Amino acid sequence: QVQLQESGPGLVKPSQTLSLTCTVSGDSIISGSYYWSWIRQSAGKGLEWIGRIYARGNTNSNPSLKNRVTMSMDTSKNQFSLNLSSVTAADTAVYYCARLIGYSYHDSWGQGTLVIVSS
Amino acid sequence: EIVLTQTPGTLSLSPGERATLSCRASQSVSSSYLSWYQQKPGQAPRVLIYGASSRATGIPDRFSGSGSGTDFTLTISGLEPEDFAVYYCQLYGSSPPRYTFGQGTKLEIK
Numbered sequence: 001q002v003q004l005q006e007s008g009p010g011l012v013k014p015s016q017t018l019s020l021t022c023t024v025s026g027d028s029i030i031s032g033s034y035y036w037s038w039i040r041q042s043a044g045k046g047l048e049w050i051g052r053i054y055a056r057g058n059t060n061s062n063p064s065l066k067n068r069v070t071m072s073m074d075t076s077k078n079q080f081s082l083n084l085s086s087v088t089a090a091d092t093a094v095y096y097c098a099r100l101i102g103y104s105y106h107d108s109w110g111q112g113t114l115v116i117v118s119s
Numbered sequence: 120e121i122v123l124t125q126t127p128g129t130l131s132l133s134p135g136e137r138a139t140l141s142c143r144a145s146q147s148v149s150s151s152y153l154s155w156y157q158q159k160p161g162q163a164p165r166v167l168i169y170g171a172s173s174r175a176t177g178i179p180d181r182f183s184g185s186g187s188g189t190d191f192t193l194t195i196s197g198l199e200p201e202d203f204a205v206y207y208c209q210l211y212g213s214s215p216p217r218y219t220f221g222q223g224t225k226l227e228i229k
Contacts, residue, residue: 037218047164047207049218060216096163103211104170105154109163 002027004097004110012091012117018084022097022110023077030055030075035100038071038082041112042093052100053080087117121145121212125221131229138195140224142208147188152211155184155193158223159204167206168193195226203228 008020022036029036038050051061053071061069070083084091094114098106122145132138142153150171156164166175168184171191181196195202208221 046222047220062217063215104152105166107166112163
């Protein structure tokens, strides 16, 4: 059974870069036909998809985040990562990583990690 | 950009009753890419239905999904106490690739 776990700083200053890592166990991030997603949830905006990364490093991100998103993989550690630049208070949210089945749905999620943007 | 609108915002029902939750897309979409999630406080969402009508692994058969085009429905027949939660629909769109969520329906105990 696949398990995902987010990690990273819980507090980021405005204008800095938010960096999170998702560690996957029970499955290889480069096997199969899975994409791996980042999704966030804030009190005011509900669930928002941030982006996805594929085994070969192909990425897609939400156009609404205006090129602030960078994603990468570390296959030796079975991890994938998110960088969100130029953060503001609006980026305060619980951030989830999740496995994407085909193009369709997210079947496994991490427990989520709260990131607060504040000086 | 396709917008998903879920109604009602809050649904108050008693255990044993039938719940009908709606998700409407702002334009016609492929049912293959419509899924439903349940989220309880302090937990990550859990997929219930994918492809509009297929139950995910381990999901009880009291949960069912239907719909096509712009209108999709999640039905929970015979509510159990553990079913009271927030429910979201999600859609994949390909141009450009993105995933959109509805704003959620809170199912609360009456």
